[in-house]
Amino acid sequence: MFKAEPHVTRLAFLASDRSEAQEARDALALRYGDAGAESAQVIVALGGDGFMLEVLHAHMASGRPIYGMNRGSVGFLMNEYSEDDLLERINAAERAVIHPLSMRAVDAHGTVHNALAINEVSLLRQTRQTAKLRISIDGKVRLGELSCDGALVATPAGSTAYNLSAHGPIIPLDARVLALTPISAFRPRRWRGALLAHTARVSFEILEADKRPVSAVADNFEVRDVLEVHVAEDRDKSMIMLFDAGRSLEERVLAEQFSV
Structure with a gap:
């Protein structure tokens, strides 16, 4: 070093x-x-x-x-x-x-992809069909089904980038929190996202993945047709x-x- x-x-x-x-x-x-x-x-x-x-x-x-x-x-x-x-x-x-986010994404072929994100990890629908996501925090399901264009987890440094465009909160660098922000949420329509402790582990499960394919993007690294995505801050880097x-x-x- x-x-x-x-x-x-x-x-x-x-x-x-x-x-x-x-x-x-x-x-x-x-x-x-x-x-x-x-x-x-x-x-x-x-x-x-x-x-x-x-x-x-x-x-x-x-x-x-x-x-x-x-x-x-x-x-x-x-x-x-x-x-x-x-x-x-x-x-x-x-x-x-x-400190970056680590992303672990499993695609439809069972291949595991690992990447780091300085700004955000985002999940995005690949077709005209709305994405359906199940969101868990630290192993506990917090949102059983989110119909949306996508969702993202942003670092404080990245909170003024895509997160802000998606109407997520701006986070001070020393706040030690992450932003979980929906992208064009359809149902539940009133859910605006959440602020999470920087130690939180966020998991996304893609529902009806065959009909509603989703990609995962860690900054500029994209994985297509994901089935599940796990995101956490990497304090070691x-x-x-x-x-x-x-x-x-x-x-x-x-x-x-x-x-x-």
Whole structure:
């Protein structure tokens, strides 16, 4: 496991395939040097939120902090882009420690798929037919049948992404809870989801799976035709994200709750 050093001088630059991200990578590498991902103290990700998730997944095992700068279309997880004073910004940055969700999905062939999600694990109907889900928390059935387009479990860091679009709650990073949010629930129509302890284990059973097929998605990893899906926070894994002083992820999540 990588151990953070007190003063950062060695950076590695990774960029999405967008032209502006590639141009930024070249300019920054020329100005600050590129130590490579294996030798760098901090990895600088250039792109949008989707690319940040890719970098976090790819370098999760290394423990190296990730500092993002927005060179994409969406940048909630990114800092503002500037070529100036980059080392000073990184050394003064605030840290956010993120724990992913683990997903265990069993498909119609009996194959078990395991994946990690930084934002959310979502279940989605595959056809025009409404999905029917049975939801259990820590082994106890809490909702015998949910007719819906789908449902998701979101981390605090991911609560402002798909979860928010599905009218789920925004969760402060230190709240130690997960959001369980329905997607276009038809019956029970008034059920709006639940807030769960971060230790909760959420299980989904797909009802009438042959007639109403469902896919499971952990961030960008998809499994089709699932029969059951189990989701829990993985406290043994963590990622460090860096944000400019005064613009921490905690502050962004809080500010999002007052946006109009």
